[in-house]
Each structure stands twice: as structure tokens, then as C-alpha cells.
Amino acid sequence: MRLTRILSFLLGTLLFLAVVGAIAAWLVYEHFSQDLPDYYQLASYDPPVVSRIYAGDGRLLAEYATENRVFVPISAMPKRVINAFLAAEDKTFYTHPGVDLPGVINAVWTNIKNYGDRRPVGASTITQQVTKNFLLSSEVSYKRKIREMILALRIEKAFTKDRILELYLNQIYLGSGNYGVATAALNYFNKSLDELTIGEAAYLGALPKAPNNYNIVRDHQAALDRRNWVIDRMREDGHITAEEADAPKQEPLELHMRAETDHV
DSSP states (O other), rough: OOHHHHHHHHHHHHHHHHHHHHHHHHHHHHHTEEEOGGGGGGGGGOOOOOEEEEESSSSSEEOOOOOOOOOOOOOGGHOOOOOHHHHHOOTTTTTTSSOOOOHHHHHHHHHTTTTSSOOOOOOOOHHHHHHHHHHSSOOSHHHHHHHHHHHHHHHHSSOOOOHHHHHHHEEEBBBBBBSSSSHHHHHHSOOGGOOHHHHHHHHHSSSOOGGGGTTTTTTTTHHHHHHHHHHHHHHHTTOOHHHHHHHHHHOOOOOOOTTOOOOO
8 A cells, every 4th residue: 555655646746747847848839939030931042152254165264152052952962972961960860850859868968967167069950950050040058959949840840851951961061161062072072972982971971060170181180080980970870881981981081172274
């Protein structure tokens, strides 16, 4: 009888806490849902791209752009490139609803442990990054993070996963003035996306987290280590085999910039 009462008390307490938690979550949702940006503008995404001037013989004379970008539809992006970014940034992208709840819980716990000592970690999904890059600021605050999560959940209901990934891969800043994966491939390796090796695709996938920290020339060892980390993640997630992962990690990481007179 005593055990039954204890179990009943515990069950009642848990149920009470669950109800209180649900009410608190709803109040937070309602509060931060006010005055959110219109996410349907993503349906008419029209990014600034590069304008080029050529000589009569086909030589590239000049490029003009506020953001150096070449737009590529998701259907034309090689799986190798897509998989590198998924492995590095959001391995559960195609299964989560816009927010990775286990990742959020882990980030909250990490931030509690490191409170006051380090910059908070975010556990942002690709959908949340699209939300931040297109609709919100980069302000580091829990208010912005909550708004970002709410918008990410709504965006996932309004757009396909492929559309969200297309927005991300064409908008993302990848360092050295490069916006989007196609421009980064050209300016880092003088290659189109379908010409990239596993190692080169992995390097591009390494950049969104902190592109200025992984400069091939200035921070070569950090860039090499980060590239190899992405290759390992691609192997762990089943995108490449162990044999396919070994060779790229031995390849040198070198910058191959386009010449001013390259034909495009």
C-alpha cells in the first residue's frame, strides 16, 4: 500500500509538471510568435548574382556584384557536395521537422555548464540557418533563437526539404567574398561543382561554421583538420565508404584561383 501511494504521488507530480511545462511552452510560443517576418517571401527568392563583361575572344574582363554568387538549382547539385554539407551541418536534415530536439537539449545543457565562460552554442539545423540568414539577424540571444525555431517549424510546413536546401546552399557565405557553393568552387578550386573531389567538397562543407577560421592560405592546418573532420563525418553517416575516405584525407589542400582571363 505504501509503495502504491508513493508511485501514485510520483505519477501525479510528473503529470502536473508535464501540464505546467506544456502551458509554459505554449505561452512562450504565443509571446515570441508576435510580429514574425513573412517567411513566404522565400518562395520568390531572387538572389543578387555576378554580372560579367567579356572580350570578343571570350576572355573575362570584369565582374560586378554586391554578393559574389552563381545560382545553381538543387537538381543540378552533385550528391557529393550536398552530402558534405549535410554531414558537417545537419545530418538529420531530411528527417527532423525543422528543429533537432536532441541537439537543442544537448546545446542547452552545454550552455548551462559553460555559462559565463564561453560563447553559447546553438545546435542550429539547416532550416534554422536559412531562417537566420534570410529573415532574422545574427544577434546572439535566446529571444532570437526562439523566434528562429518557430519560423523554422513553419518554413518546413510551407516548403519542401529540397527547396530549403537549395536556398541554403546558394545563400550561405563561404569566406573570401564567396556566396553559395558554386562561386566558392570556382574561386577556391577553379572547378564547377560536378568536378569537385570528395576532399574539395568536404572543404566547402567545412566553411559555414566559421569561414574566416579555415582560410586555406592563412590557417592551413586548421582548414586541413576541419576538411578531414568532414570527410570522417561523411564516412560515419554512410555517404562514402572507408576506402573512399582514406585517399581524400591524404590529398593536399591547395588554393587554385581563377585567372583574370579565364573563359567562363
